Amino acid sequence: MASRTILIVGCGDIGSALGLQLQAQGYRVIGARRDSRSVPASFEAIQLDVGDNASVSALPDADVLVYAISADKFEESAYQSAYSQGLDNILSEFEQRPQPPRQVLFVSSTSVYAQSSGEVVDESSPTTPYRFSGQIMCQAEQRLINSPLPGSVVRLSGIYGPGRERLINQARDGYTVPQNPAVFTNRIHRDDAAGVLAFLIERYQQGDAVDDIYLASDDEPATLYEVMTWLAQRLDVTPSQQLDASARRRSNKRCSNARLKAQGYRFRYPSFREGYADVLENLK
Structure with a gap:
């Protein structure tokens, strides 16, 4: 096994940003995805x-394995394939290797939380999701937590950032949402999502304790x-129509990043203001 080799399964937007950061630190980076032409050159x-055993068994050994796959559609079968079955296939392969x-590291999501009344949630909060997406994520999380692999x-x-500009486009088109009832949202810039993963890898490399679960969201x-x-103020737009925010209320909670902060991670974009200001600047 090559020294400081990282294998990124699902080397998309976040995986690529992570790989570029680690490559600059001297890592050998292997990016695996369905269309390998999309992996950084x-x-x-x-x-x-990840559903094909021959394909999985051909993967090379690595010091660090990051599973960062995205389901190709919002359907139960797609989530089962990407997260539950896919992660199990990968772990089963690597668990038996010499x-x-x-x-x-498994990239999960806050869809595992069912809280929807503005509660603060952290790594110890109950996870009782009522939608298939969160339920399948919970299954995948437990598969890794119960694995003999650390x-x-x-x-x-x-996640927002370059190429993830839906909210900006909605604001530019004059949309807003009702002020009441208040609906909390939680977000993390793409670069901080990759930064958190790199931070945990470096923490482990240095021999520091790494927890089973982390909640990664901005401050x-x-x-x-x-x-x-x-956004409307920054875009110099006067909102003229309202979006239906009822679907957003299903995820009305406040995510705490206290564990990550206590262990030393500092966010490049601590709030939506810094993050969206950067995105808007780069759109000019």
Whole structure:
């Protein structure tokens, strides 16, 4: 096994940002995804179908394994394939290898939380999701936590950043949401999502304790009204129509990043203001 080799399964937006950061630190980076042509040119690219045993068994050994796959559609079967079955296939392969990974990270999401009344949630909060997406994520999380391989689950909140500009486009088109009832949203910039993963890898490499679960969200849960009002002001748009925010109320909670902060991670974009200001600047 090559020294400081990282294998990123599902080397998409976040995986690529992570790989580029680690490559700059001297890591050998292997990116695996269904379409290997989309892997950054500086990585070693592998075409991978996590549902195909031959494809999985052909993966090379690595010191660090990051599972960052995205389901290709919002359907139960797609989630089962990507998260439950896919992760199980990968872990089952690497668990029986003579030189298994020394660290595994699974990129999960805050969909595992059912709380919807503005509660503060952290890594110890109950996870009793009522939608299939959260239920399948919970199954996948437990598969890693129960694995003999040393691993951590990283629950990302709503990811935004370059190429993830839906809210900006809605604000630009004059949309807002009702101020009341308040609906809290939680978000993390793409670069911080990758930064958290890199931080946990480096922490493990240095011999520091790494927990089973991390909640990765920025410092400031904010109401959707506050975010959209701020965007409208920055875009010099007067909101003229309202979006239906009822679907958003199902995820009305406030995510605490206290564990990550206590262990030393500092957010590049501590709130939506810094993050969206950067995105808007780059859109000019």
